[in-house]
Amino acid sequence: MLQQFLQALQDSALGTAIREGESLFPWIESMHVLAVTLVIGSVTIVDLRLLGLASRDRSVLQMTAFALPVTWSAFAIAVITGTLMFSSNALAYARNPFLQAKLLLIIGAGLNMAIYHLYLSRGAAAWLAPAQTPRRARVAGAISLAMWIAIAACGRWIGFTLHALP
Amino acid sequence: MSTLDAFCKWLAAMPLSHAIANVGWIIPAVQTVHILAVASVLTAVLMIDRRLLQVGAREPSMLWVARRFLPFIWWPLPVLLVTGMTLIVGEPDRTLKNPEFFLKMGLLLAAVMVTLVFQIPLGRDPDFWHRQPARRWAARLLAIASLLLFAGIAIAGRWIAYTQST
Numbered sequence: 001m002l003q004q005f006l007q008a009l010q011d012s013a014l015g016t017a018i019r020e021g022e023s024l025f026p027w028i029e030s031m032h033v034l035a036v037t038l039v040i041g042s043v044t045i046v047d048l049r050l051l052g053l054a055s056r057d058r059s060v061l062q063m064t065a066f067a068l069p070v071t072w073s074a075f076a077i078a079v080i081t082g083t084l085m086f087s088s089n090a091l092a093y094a095r096n097p098f099l100q101a102k103l104l105l106i107i108g109a110g111l112n113m114a115i116y117h118l119y120l121s122r123g124a125a126a127w128l129a130p131a132q133t134p135r136r137a138r139v140a141g142a143i144s145l146a147m148w149i150a151i152a153a154c155g156r157w158i159g160f161t162l163h164a165l166p
Numbered sequence: 167m168s169t170l171d172a173f174c175k176w177l178a179a180m181p182l183s184h185a186i187a188n189v190g191w192i193i194p195a196v197q198t199v200h201i202l203a204v205a206s207v208l209t210a211v212l213m214i215d216r217r218l219l220q221v222g223a224r225e226p227s228m229l230w231v232a233r234r235f236l237p238f239i240w241w242p243l244p245v246l247l248v249t250g251m252t253l254i255v256g257e258p259d260r261t262l263k264n265p266e267f268f269l270k271m272g273l274l275l276a277a278v279m280v281t282l283v284f285q286i287p288l289g290r291d292p293d294f295w296h297r298q299p300a301r302r303w304a305a306r307l308l309a310i311a312s313l314l315l316f317a318g319i320a321i322a323g324r325w326i327a328y329t330q331s332t
Contacts, residue, residue: 037205038209159327
C-alpha cells in the first residue's frame, strides 16, 4: 500500500520532471537549504534567549514574537521543497535511515515546542531578566537546540547515503 | 600543466586530503558545521535587513537589531573559512576548478562590502541611516542588495555539488 503510493509518487509527472530535469532538483534543494537555515537560525534566537545566553535585555515573549514568524514561513517553504525532492525518488528516500531520523526529530522538536507553549511558558510575561527564566524553559531551549543541530546533520547525511543503500 | 592543476594535485597528494576524502563521515560532518554557521549568518542578515525594510516587527529598534545580530554575521566567518578550506583540501578539483565556487567567493566579497557600508557609519552615529530621507532609501537599497547577495552565496554553494569542474 505504502510502496504503491511511493511508486505512484515518483512516477507522477511532478516526480519525473524533478528527477529528469537538468536543474530543477538543485534549484529546489537550494531553496530548501535557504529555508532550513532560516528555520534553525530563528529557532536558535528563541532557544538562546530561553537559555539566557543572548538577547538578555529583551523578554522571552518579545523574542518569540520577533523570531517565530520567520520560523513558520521558512518551515512552510522547507516542507514544500522537501516534499518536492522526496517525490523525485520516493522509494529510496522513504527507506533512507537519515530521512527517517530527520522526520522523527522534526516531530520531536515540534512536540517540544508545543509542550513549551502549552505548559512550560506559563508566566512567561514575567520572564524579563535572564535570571527569571525557569529551569523548565532552559531545558526546553537546550533540547530544541540539540534537536535542530541533529536535524541539520541528518539532512546533510541523506545526500551522502541515498544511492549507497540497496 | 597549469599552476592550478599543479596546486590541486599537490593538495590531493597530502595525507590530510586522503583522510578527508576517504573517511566517510568527515565531509558530511564538516558540511553540517558549515551549514550551521551559514544558518547564523543568513538569519542575522534577514533580521537586520527586514528591520531596515520595515517589514514585520517595528520593535525592537534598528540599533538594537544591528547590535544583536551583526556579531552573528562576523563570528561564523572564521568557522566558515576553516570548514570551507577543509572541504577544498579534501576535494580540490571539485572546488577550485568549479565556476560556482568562484561565483560564491565573488558574491561573498560583495556581501562583506555591503555589510561594512551599512555597519561602519552606524558605529559612528547610531541614527546615521535615519537622518535624511535619502539615507533611509539608501539603507533600503543596501538591505535588498544584502538579501540578494547572501541568498546568492548559499545558492551558489549548493550548486558547487552539481557543476562539473572545468
